[in-house]
Amino acid sequence: MTTGLAARADFLDWLARERRSSPETIEAYGRDIADLLGFLSAHQGGEPDLSALALADLRSFLAHRAAAGIGASSRARQLSAIKTFLRFLVRRHGLAPLPLGGLSGPRRKPPVPRALTEEQARTATTDSAENSPAMAARNQALFTLLYGCGLRIAEALALNLRDAPRAGTGLRVLGKGAKERIVPVLPAVEAAMAEWLRHRGPATPDAPLFTGAKGGRLDPGVAQRALRDLRRATGLPEHTTPHALRHSFATHLLGGGADLRAIQDLLGHASLSTTQRYTQVDQAGLLETWRRAHPRAD
Missing domain, CATH: 1.10.150.130 (Tyrosine recombinase, N-terminal domain)
Structure with a gap:
């Protein structure tokens, strides 16, 4: 015994x-x-x-x-x-x-996404910790895209030059499971992208939109380190990551009155239950609520 x-x-x-x-x-x-x-x-x-x-x-x-x-x-x-x-x-x-x-344990609920404040998101998309003007423009364009369009970092880095976002034209994004979606583009995203493209220089349409120091497609780890350096230089909170910018996109839309199903479409979530981690809101039109709700839609 x-x-x-x-x-x-x-x-x-x-x-x-x-x-x-x-x-x-x-x-x-x-x-x-x-x-x-x-x-x-x-x-x-x-x-x-x-x-x-x-x-x-x-x-x-x-x-x-x-x-x-x-x-x-x-x-x-x-x-x-x-x-x-x-x-x-x-x-x-x-x-x-x-x-x-x-013996399987209880399923843990996924943590509620931690978003930035609107002021913190603006800092993340407009400030820079880079000495190189080209790298500063690249990072600002990337972070503005993540926040302005709610993209995953892998989705943004998979874009080619032909996909360069333009305001008034929907950006075609290939998400998880090869699921395609169209997201609106803010003028702020187009402006940041234009500045990066001015530094990037001409290339073929199928060349990477975001490139590293040696000209190849930008590695996610490099982008994450760039945001970490910016976070330390500007005093942004520790949860300021590329994915936090996507969370902030959804949270700020939600706070502005956007419909949960509209946010689901914009994020490319296969299930509404994934989006429901944010909360419940009333029904509204996708583009109309996006224009009304996003803090950088001016």
């Missing part, structure tokens, strides 16, 4: 001595295992016998925690701690291994 309290003490000692886990980690693991053992004591009617543990017991424990109002993230973390504990018991105490791969 493998008793719970002795096994828990041995496990925490192993975490401290061999894994050299932090005191905070050890304390958290200790609480998680204690919760399990307390449940098993009530469930089995006495000192928990871990050698008799079954997957059904673990599922019952997770259901019990959910009924107690414990959130999905906390339950997922607790299940991870319990799996580590049970694998330790298999190695050190000869516990018969359980098919833990068949």
Whole structure:
């Protein structure tokens, strides 16, 4: 019989001595295992016998925690701690291994996107940390495109010269799953792009719209570093990333009264549930709400 309290003490000692886990980690693991053992004591009617543990017991424990109002993230973390504990018991105490791969934890809700304020978005699309005027123009054109049209970084960097956005003409974007969409283009996007193209110089229509220092298609990592440098130079928050500009596009449209389905179309989300992470709004026309809502539509 493998008793719970002795096994828990041995496990925490192993975490401290061999894994050299932090005191905070050890304390958290200790609480998680204690919760399990307390449940098993009530469930089995006495000192928990871990050698008799079954997957059904673990599922019952997770259901019990959910009924107690414990959130999905906390339950997922607790299940991870319990799996580590049970694998330790298999190695050190000869516990018969359980098919833990068949035990899936609660699904965590995707985090709510973190958007910039309108002032921060304007800083990200107009300021520069570059010494080279050409690279400064390129970065401003790219970041203005991400914010002004709600593009993913991969979608923007896949554009060719023939795709250079122009105000009054919809920009054709190839998104995830080869799904195509048309997004309106702000005058601010066209102006920033024109300045970059002036520095970029002429090329064939199928040449990359955004290029790196050596003339090839701009690498996403280079674009991310450029925004990181700008963030540090201007004091923008740490969550200022290329994807945050896309989130800001949607959030600011939503705040201006844009329809959720219109935002879904503009972002290229296959499911409305993905867009619903932002919130619910009333119905309105796609272009009409875009022109009325976007803070740089002037």
